Amino acid sequence: MSSDPVTLMVARRVARGRYRDFTAWLEEGRELACDFTGYLGSGVLAPPPGEDEYQIIFRFRDAETLATWEHSASRRAWLARGEGLFEAPHEHRATGLEGWFQDATGQAPPRWKQAIAIWLAFFPVSLAFQALFGEALAPLPLLPRVLIATLMLTPVMVFVFIPLSMRLLGPWLRGELTPLALFRRRLHQRRA
Secondary structure (H helix, E strand, C coil), rough: CCCCEEEEEECCCCCCCCCCEEEEHHHHHHHHHHHHCEEEEEEEECCCCCEEEEEEEEEEHHHHHHHHHHCHHHHHHHHCCCCCCCCEEEEEEEEEEEHHCCCCCCCCCCHHHHHHHHHHHHHHHHHHHHHHHHHHHCCHHHHEEEEEEEHHHHHHHHHHHHHHHHHHHHHHHCCCCHHHHHCCCCCCHHCC
């Protein structure tokens, strides 16, 4: 079994007219996963306007703890309660940091693109953190200052800003658009 963290990415399309029930069911599943040893967190990426496919991410300490959760009676019961709420589910497992970037076929962009996507998420969040809390933390010695900063920033980065960066930069990461074309597309979408 792998000793690296494992991410389970699940895509589910909401069944017509079942949005409210689906979101309540999703939240129940995330709360259920919290009770399992090795659970590191989860997140839900809502679809862009006009689409209905949600991306649900569950992260566990290793493949063994993920398997324990996946094969549990409580998860099977939760999945059974979700019958009729979604269509066309598909799952993908990934290990390590590249797992955040892999598509459904297991392909990942070059590491330099991954680094840029992470930096574009990390820089503004770190800057905002320093602007908001830097002065208050300045009197502390270096170790507690860095400890507090990383404890606060890591969950925000992992569950909000890195997935957001990947979603916004997706066409560029997959080699479908140049950075300038991606910028123009985003600008045009805002104007529309």
